[in-house]
Amino acid sequence: MRLVFYSRTDDPAPWRRALAAALPDLDFRVWPDIGDPATVDCTLVWKPPPGWHRQFPALRAILSLGAGVDALLEDPDLPAHIPLTRMVDAGMGRQMAEYAAYGVMHFHRRMQDYARLQRERSWQPIEPVMAQDFPVGIMGLGVLGRQAADLLAAMGYPVHAWSRSDKSVVGVTEHVGPQALPDFLAVVRILVNFLPLTAETRGLIAAPLLAQLRPGSYLVNLARGGHVVEGDVLAALDSGQLAGAMLDVFESEPLPTDSPLWHHPGVVITPHVAAVTLASDAAAQVIDNLRRLAAGLELSGLVDRSRGY
Numbered sequence: 001m002r003l004v005f006y007s008r009t010d011d012p013a014p015w016r017r018a019l020a021a022a023l024p025d026l027d028f029r030v031w032p033d034i035g036d037p038a039t040v041d042c043t044l045v046w047k048p049p050p051g052w053h054r055q056f057p058a059l060r061a062i063l064s065l066g067a068g069v070d071a072l073l074e075d076p077d078l079p080a081h082i083p084l085t086r087m088v089d090a091g092m093g094r095q096m097a098e099y100a101a102y103g104v105m106h107f108h109r110r111m112q113d114y115a116r117l118q119r120e121r122s123w124q125p126i127e128p129v130m131a132q133d134f135p136v137g138i139m140g141l142g143v144l145g146r147q148a149a150d151l152l153a154a155m156g157y158p159v160h161a162w163s164r165s166d167k168s169v170v171g172v173t174e175h176v177g178p179q180a181l182p183d184f185l186a187v188v189r190i191l192v193n194f195l196p197l198t199a200e201t202r203g204l205i206a207a208p209l210l211a212q213l214r215p216g217s218y219l220v221n222l223a224r225g226g227h228v229v230e231g232d233v234l235a236a237l238d239s240g241q242l243a244g245a246m247l248d249v250f251e252s253e254p255l256p257t258d259s260p261l262w263h264h265p266g267v268v269i270t271p272h273v274a275a276v277t278l279a280s281d282a283a284a285q286v287i288d289n290l291r292r293l294a295a296g297l298e299l300s301g302l303v304d305r306s307r308g309y
């Protein structure tokens with residue numbers, strides 16, 4: 001079986017080692033050294049250019065290196081009949097939960113205010129708010145959001161979650177469907193976004209949604225930049241509707257150097273690192289799927305293309 005690896009941000013070397021150890025017959029190729037494209041069975045990819053998959057006439061599977069497959073699905077030339085899989089946890093759940101917990105504590109414990117006060121050499125205690133009085137809102141209670149919800153609940157925060165279907169997660173107050181969004185927004189102090197980017201969720205975090213939050217709320221976005229209308233977030237920060245935002249993902253990545261987000265005092269920026277796909281954690285899923293592919297079995301982590309995630 002021949003596999004082609006494509007990523008401009010992931011090192012292929014640990015993938016080559018991990019896959020070779022488990023599947024000695026696998027012909028692991030790294031783009032652009034792919035040999036005859038007509039003999040390629042599957043790809044393991046992060047953000048290939050649009051139309052890239054068209055060159056493989058015998059393709060049998062597309063394996064995403066990421067949990068989110070929005071960039072792949074946005075390619076109008078992605079072969080429609082080929083199974084597409086995504087990373088399911090693959091070591092990212094723990095990393096995402098850590099990032100979410102850090103973001104919540106950063107704002108809850110007023111670290112951005114203390115950083116400013118330190119710059120001013122000002123010794124000024126701020127009235128504390130207890131965790132139990134700081135409800136957290138998780139948008140998207142899937143594989144990754146669920147782990148953050150569990151961690152934050154264990155830390156003593158009241159956890160609310162908004163998703164499409166009820167999960168009956170113990171310790172989490174669930175809000176299901178679009179009609180439940182206003183109540184969810186009204187009750188939380190901080191929004192933590194774990195949604196997949198789909199036609200329904202693109203641009204959701206915009207002025208109308210932000211206006212439904214309690215004044216002085218916070219935002220942590222570790223899902224996709226396309227969820228957020230950046231100008232509306234800046235306006236909400238300037239008006240005080242938002243008191244702070246921690247942003248890991250952006251509509252345009254790398255974030256352009258002239259973006260006003262870079263120097264807004266209420267914004268913390270990280271370069272799409274909330275979770276990374278590590279071969280050490282994620283290779284097992286790929287190996288399992290390659291074995292399934294060879295045996296003609298259904299793949300795991302299949303993306304439902306009609307839902308977009």
Ligand code: NDP
Pocket residue numbers: 067068069087088089092139140141142143144145162163164165166177194195196197198200201222223224248249272273274275276309
């Ligand atoms: P899942 O598919 O497991 O979970 C998605 C969740 O979102 C589900 O609970 C789903 O509801 C809910 N959802 C989807 N559409 C809607 C909607 N229209 N309204 C309300 N809820 C909705 O995804 P993962 O948890 O594995 O990953 C989430 C995202 O995290 C990825 O798509 C990716 O964009 C991002 N990510 C970011 C990383 C980073 O480093 N910044 C790293 C890894 C992932 P239901 O369960 O009912 O279907």
Ligand code: OXD
Pocket residue numbers: 065066067068069087275276277
């Ligand atoms: C992912 C990501 O979707 O890293 O896995 O953003």
